[in-house]
Amino acid sequence: MIKNDLFLRALKGESVERPPVWMMRQAGRYLPEFMEIKKKYDFFTRCQTPELASEITVQPIRRYGMDAAILFSDILVVPQAMNIEVQMKTNFGPYLPNPIRSQKEVDKVIVPNVEDSLDYVMQAIKATKEKLNDEVPLIGFAGSPWTILCYCVQGQGSKTFDMAKAFCFTDPKAAHHLLQKITDTTIAYLKAKVRAGVNAVQVFDSWGGMLSPIDYQEFSWQYIQQIIDALKDEIPVIVFGKGCWFALKEMARSGASALGVDWTCSAENARYLTGGNITLQGNFDPARLLSPPDEIKRMVTQMINAFGKDRYIVNLGHGILPNVPVENAKAFIDAVKEWPQNRPI
Incomplete structure (x- = not known):
């Protein structure tokens, strides 16, 4: 039994004393x-070593006491498991030396046995659950x-992502074949x-807004x-599409338990x-976490008041930036935990 189930109750749409809070990319x-x-x-040694991944996952929980942990991993472990080479270059980011741009290359992509090829992720989950000791829920992602x-x-x-779009628009059959394998x-x-x-x-649709x-x-x-259809009966599914406000109406009918919203869509419009x-x-x-801590607290309070405490999970509109001071991240979390006291009468 999870001791702090605020996050899970919010996903069910239950009334809560305050909204739960966590931050995308909080582990790291x-x-x-x-x-x-x-x-x-x-980077990938950290992802592929369960003891390291689990330690990184729980670090922010120890420091700030968020209402949920999210497993330290990366979305690109999936293509790695599909026989697609992925490197992480310092000061550059992900690099795939053999990009897929033809049906012939799509045919070489495998649908793997994930229990084998991604077993290290499952071991990291088990190690993290032990460390969390049922204090807060654990989120998995893709x-x-x-x-x-x-x-x-x-x-x-x-x-x-011009080449990715060009591939879809010039060879849609191959693109759909690859999308289905993924x-x-x-x-x-x-x-x-x-x-x-x-x-x-x-589910992170980071480039949906393209x-x-x-x-x-x-x-x-x-x-x-x-x-969503494959998982919704087993577990709550959150969908976050950056820049995808135009699809929120359809997303709301999808069977997902929650929808992520980025900072370009107001609370009022998102609810509407x-x-x-x-x-x-x-x-x-996320860049607003570079504001002074008092300003962060004031803005977080405003945000909660705009969304309302129920059917709401406090988060960022995308991942936390690496240059955010630790005291500013703390101000963000603390503002949510203090919210009832801060709430204007």
Whole structure:
């Protein structure tokens, strides 16, 4: 039994005394204790070593006491398991030396046995659950099929993912074949995470906003819907689509337990577009964590008042930035925990 079940109750739409809080990318790069581990081990060693991944996962919980932990990992472990080489280059980011740009290359991509190829993730979940000792829930995650395709085809990060889009628009048959392989792998992966012990899952559609609303339906949303359909009866599913406010209405009918919102969509619009009957998560601008702590607390209080305490999970509108001072992250978490006292009468 999870001792602090605030996050799980909010996902169910239950009335809560205050909204729960966690931060995307909370396990990692802004914490000095994480930087000590980073000095000793490269990125994928950290992901692939259960003891390291579990330690990194619980570091922010020890320091700040968020209402949920999210497993330290990366969305690109999925293509690695699919026989696609992924490197993480220092001061560059992800790099795929053999990008996929033809049907012939798609044919070589495998749908793996995730229990074998991603067993290290399952072991990290089990180690993390032991460390958490049922204090707070653990979130598992995956990238959306479209977001994974972006990296697989582009070969690296991009401001436009022009090559990924060109592949979809010039060879849609091959693109859909690749998207389906990623979807099948992702469903198996998330189901394995559920068996390993996670309490909720989140799908990150980080690059969904690169697509027009019509193209989003074809190349992203239909595959996310498959993931929701496969998991929603087993575990709460959160969907976060950055820049995807235009799809919130359809997302709200999907069977997901909650929807993430980025900072470009107001609380009022998010509630309106989703019909007001689904839990929303977000949407503090990560760069605003560079504001003075008192300003952060004031803005977080405003944000909670705008969304309302129920059917709401306090979070950022994307991942925390590496240069955020630890006291500013603390101000963000503390503002939520102190919210009833801060609430204007």
